[in-house]
Amino acid sequence: MGMTMSQKILAAHTGQSELSAGELIEADIDLVLGNDITSPVAIREMERTKAGQVYDREKVVLVMDHFVPNKDIKSAENAKTCREFACRQCIKHFYDVGKMGIEHALIPEKGLCVPGDLVVGADSHTVTYGALGAFSTGVGSTDMAAAMATGKLWFKVPRAIKIELKGKPSKYVTGKDLILYIIGMIGVDGALYESMEFCGEGVKELSMDDRLAVCNMAIEAGGKNGIFPVDDITLEYVAEHLSEKNRAVLGEKASKEEIKAAVGKTIGRIYEADEDAEYEKELVIDLSELKPTVSFPHLPSNARTVEEAEKLGVKLDQVVIGSCTNGRISDMRQAAEILRGRKVAENLRCIIIPATQDIYLQAMREGLLEIFIEAGAIVSTPTCGPCLGGYMGILADGERCLSTTNRNFVGRMGAKTSEVYLAGPYVAAAGAVTGYITSPESLV
Numbered sequence: 001m002g003m004t005m006s007q008k009i010l011a012a013h014t015g016q017s018e019l020s021a022g023e024l025i026e027a028d029i030d031l032v033l034g035n036d037i038t039s040p041v042a043i044r045e046m047e048r049t050k051a052g053q054v055y056d057r058e059k060v061v062l063v064m065d066h067f068v069p070n071k072d073i074k075s076a077e078n079a080k081t082c083r084e085f086a087c088r089q090c091i092k093h094f095y096d097v098g099k100m101g102i103e104h105a106l107i108p109e110k111g112l113c114v115p116g117d118l119v120v121g122a123d124s125h126t127v128t129y130g131a132l133g134a135f136s137t138g139v140g141s142t143d144m145a146a147a148m149a150t151g152k153l154w155f156k157v158p159r160a161i162k163i164e165l166k167g168k169p170s171k172y173v174t175g176k177d178l179i180l181y182i183i184g185m186i187g188v189d190g191a192l193y194e195s196m197e198f199c200g201e202g203v204k205e206l207s208m209d210d211r212l213a214v215c216n217m218a219i220e221a222g223g224k225n226g227i228f229p230v231d232d233i234t235l236e237y238v239a240e241h242l243s244e245k246n247r248a249v250l251g252e253k254a255s256k257e258e259i260k261a262a263v264g265k266t267i268g269r270i271y272e273a274d275e276d277a278e279y280e281k282e283l284v285i286d287l288s289e290l291k292p293t294v295s296f297p298h299l300p301s302n303a304r305t306v307e308e309a310e311k312l313g314v315k316l317d318q319v320v321i322g323s324c325t326n327g328r329i330s331d332m333r334q335a336a337e338i339l340r341g342r343k344v345a346e347n348l349r350c351i352i353i354p355a356t357q358d359i360y361l362q363a364m365r366e367g368l369l370e371i372f373i374e375a376g377a378i379v380s381t382p383t384c385g386p387c388l389g390g391y392m393g394i395l396a397d398g399e400r401c402l403s404t405t406n407r408n409f410v411g412r413m414g415a416k417t418s419e420v421y422l423a424g425p426y427v428a429a430a431g432a433v434t435g436y437i438t439s440p441e442s443l444v
Contacts, residue, residue: 002274004160005227006195009135009271013118021159021278029059030134031113032147033121035103035384036064040081041141042122046149054089055151058245061093061112062086063103066384068096071391101356101382104128104216104324108208109356111243114268115230120147125324125406127218130227131211133234133270137225158224160195161186162279165202167288172440174334175210176326176404176424179217180293182285184303192222194280197273199229202287208237209330213424216325217406220300230270235260238267294402294437295422298410306427309437314421316345317399319432320413321425322353322380323387326404329359331425336368338429338440344376345435351393353380377432389413395420402431 003011003018011019013027034042039062046054054060062082067075079096086094095106104125107113115133119126122144129136139153147153163182183190196218198211206214211228218226228234239259242250246267250259263270291305321327321335332354344350352372354360360382363369369379386393387405395401395414400421403413408420421437430438 001278002276004195004277004279005197005229005271005273006135006160006225007157008273009116009118010155010157012116012269012271019157021157023157025155025157026152027118027155029120029147029151029153030117031059031061031119032144033061033063033103033107033119033123033126034144035062035066035123036068036075036078036082037066038122038141038144040078042144042148043081043085045142045145049145049149051149054091054148057090058092059151060089060091060148061107062091063095063106064097064100065102065382066388067390068100068383069381099357101359102324102327102384105327105355105359108132108212109241109358111238111241111246114238115234115263116269116271120144120153124219125216127223127225128212128216128324130215130218130225131208132238133228133230135225135227138219156193158193158195159280160197160277161191162282163196163198164200164282164284165198165287166200166284167202167286168205169287169290172292172426173287173290174424174426175206175213177290177293178210178285178287179214180295180300180303180422181290183217183221183300184293184295186221188220188299188301189222191218193224196221196223196226198227199273202285203228204231204233205287207330208233209328212328213325217300220406229272235263238263292424292427292439294427295408297408297419297421300406300408300422306423306437306439310439310442312437314400314437316348316402316431316435316437318349318351318393318395318401319428320351320353320386320393320401320403320405321428322351322355323384323405324355325406326425327353327355327359329362331404332359332363332368333366334425335429336371338426338433338443339375339377340371342375342433344432348432348435349393350375350377350432351380351386352377353385354382356382386413402428402437404428
């Protein structure tokens, strides 16, 4: 029996020629990631074992993004713990205030993950990097400690779901709408400990930002990971986002064509699923039939089309556009397209968070920040803040927020009686203008 794309990557990192679902393996790790909430626990655990040095100072990445700039003394102490550890260990990739971004937008942007990599991070949304053709998954802080010390971790080889995409999405339909639709169809446990493997002609119709958003929310269906095949769009992205190390290997004057050719040889490795790979189930989705989608409280699987949602007259108190799901430059552009020349509704707070410093700068250069501010929104430094109910947008009793984040559990963004509705940037921006969940087409 053949192997899936994910199984091939895992096999390559164990030195085995083949694997099957359910096997327990020990695999070599290419990248270990932590943030200002999860890393302090991992750091204390690693130091308690007397492990000494991290296995590779260039393969451990610490990103200060959840409560940074620090919101209180506890968050300041957490960041200090990470800062001091990074200094002691000479961690090459430590991103603090001024350099940090939301980790799952920053890692691809910095070229720290490439096709074929095996990445673990002490954050559930580490699944994001499957968009690049890597196997990436979230782990606990104690597993992060073990990975930092040894460069290895145990895994159970996951089963897989094949998701074939066809057709082309219509205007206002994004990767966020696709993944909300899928979660609505299969449920929050519909891919429990399984690889969500995307394929088909429709893949080429999704931008890299779309794919990153889709893989980011694979965990919301219970997935062990989400993964896309490596195609020209992937190679183009990797060529444009080379890490310093890979750029040094290829040379500063390497052409984009030479860089793209190096992917799979000097940089990373490309894996494809076998034709006879075994899948638990197979889904076929026609992108042309999708509509902008909204997930109602209190589960991402409670999905409805925006037209259905609009009829219910859901009044909003807040809109958040950002996060590791939808804080990239295309998301900023989509929000600006709706907000340009319009005003945020009275008595509504609109918070926009570019996911990295580079995205912030690009949005500024394109005049997007001016559009946001003139509309009556605020623009924040990169942070996860409101997504997890941390800061920069906490909800009071009974308040409702339409958000481009990835979870809408009870109390996720504040008070237990508050409500979070999930959507893409187009729908979120339209809601900011009208004060209700609104189809973008209603504003045309």
